[in-house]
Amino acid sequence: MAKPTLRDVAERAGLSTATVDRVLHERGGISERARQKVREAIHELNFGKIPDSLAERPKPVMRFAFLLPHLHTSFADEMVQSALAAPAAVDDVDVKIEIIRIDLVDGTELIRELDGISTDIFDGVALFAVDVPGVRSAIDRAVSRNLKVVTLVADIPTSMRHHFVGIDNMAAGRVAGTLMGRFAANRSGHIGIIIGSHRQRDHIDRRLGFEQVLQSTFPNLHMLPIEEGASRHEKNRAITENFLQNKSNLVGIYSIAAGNSGILDALYDNAVNEELIVILHELSDPVRRALQDGTIDAVISQNTGHIARSAVRVLRAHCKGVQIVHALEQIGTDIYLADNLP
Amino acid sequence: MAKPTLRDVAERAGLSTATVDRVLHERGGISERARQKVREAIHELNFGKIPDSLAERPKPVMRFAFLLPHLHTSFADEMVQSALAAPAAVDDVDVKIEIIRIDLVDGTELIRELDGISTDIFDGVALFAVDVPGVRSAIDRAVSRNLKVVTLVADIPTSMRHHFVGIDNMAAGRVAGTLMGRFAANRSGHIGIIIGSHRQRDHIDRRLGFEQVLQSTFPNLHMLPIEEGASRHEKNRAITENFLQNKSNLVGIYSIAAGNSGILDALYDNAVNEELIVILHELSDPVRRALQDGTIDAVISQNTGHIARSAVRVLRAHCKGVQIVHALEQIGTDIYLADNLP
DNA sequence: CTGAAAGCGCTTACAG
């Protein structure tokens, strides 16, 4: 049946529309029997219930693509989950997310995918940026084509992207440097540093911040030549083992990038000096366990859920041409020790 | 005029209601002139605009009282602001907040206010609890009277309160202990500890956690007898000056409670050994500046905005008899160094 | 406590 009317209910209840109306609006002066009959009829006819198709007035749809690293690190996987859950962050728009996973090595794939994002389908893009000139131009082209673009975690500040959603990575590196230096407790020796890629601004900035603090404040700590692990399990594992085996006066290890599982494997498999200080980025389940069992000392992290929601809110705001609430979009640089794990 | 009707608009526009209806629903087949006339009439009569009084269908009202410390510390003041802003955390209920500021010393005032909260007016209460037997009973009485009760920041776990909104303070104390011990860099000496009140579970728990870590892991650090500053500026200042002046081998100061301004004043006014480690709780503007200028070393904090919003969400859930989303209500134990200030 | 009938605001089928 089409949408049932008051008359339908009245007929079914064997009463007048006036009586039904009175029950409906609780105007009083109605016998319990009549009230009951009306309630039954309403229930049977499903009166007043807006049909599913019209229940929610259709919200405008916005489609955002998330270009995320193809690496199977906990951080990348978690970022995917967070991106898929992020549409809940806005309630006035029906946000559709498409995840495109990309090999970040040199940016070629990123450029191809970015250029391939049709403005017929998508309204905005969020991407982990590799800072190479080609990517910068691809971002600028995307913006010129009227796509809204936010960089995520790793920025290209000189591009035309509308917004960067992430932390101050220079400051994050300084935090790592301060913790390393102070935890070292005046011991002298070497610090092994593992970076993911010299082409990712987040890694570069963390490295700079870390170096800054060590050089200015902790001259007792000497940085070994920086090793590039490409955020890959095996490479990181090999680099870590090399640090552990060849350096008798190794005071600490700072890993700037993802791929923590390789580092943790190496730490677990080798007899590691109790005093070795290990500082990593990004909290995942294995990292959490390593903090708890004392294998590592501190973790600097950023909340992927917050990042993804922020990206969605910012893209929506740019698409609608409305203001961003900046206080909401500050991503925190979280420090975790064993005792303040969330 | 009462709510204008289609007919009013038609009359004013000099057209029929049918035409007005067509314009209104963009059914097409209308001259531009007619369209214009209708638009004008609609505008002049303010047709279709729901009058303010009916604009939002009235939401159920819930009234929550926040019993907050009367102390004029930054933390307490911030908590008040956060509580006043917290109703925005729920959108299906019109939450009204009343702030009642209370002298926490011995709980007498807290008990009196708690007993005075009428269930005719209020649906729930959020309170900083002082852990003395009288308060526990007052909470239990409030719960028996069918008020929903959450403890805030400082808990009484053995009371009948429905929920505790705050951090694991034992863990927070352990974090402080770990930072103190590691920052001390194997130096030996004394640690001055300032507590607010031995009757507040949050202070007690932090103290226990801190002692635990120092005793088990840093035997080089000896705790001075704990000083009670009642979270007051002058007392804290005097205690701090006493620490600074009488202890040549003072390695660090840990302040467990509020009233940081007194401590900071003492630190600024005395020539303090560069190496002195100071760890405080709760980030406020003066504390932030002290971190940045190196006067203090680390701050452990909890977000008052999150706490207040959580309290409102939890009280609403209990009043409505619906489930709490626990993931949303975990309050973080935030660690701040100079470089990761938000 | 209830219904028949008039009324109200909006929509629609029809005629021009």
Place this chain on the structure above:
DNA sequence: CTGAAAGCGCTTACAG
């Protein structure tokens, strides 16, 4: 492109 009139769903004033 427009209006007169009928129609629809709901509400209301009145009578019993």
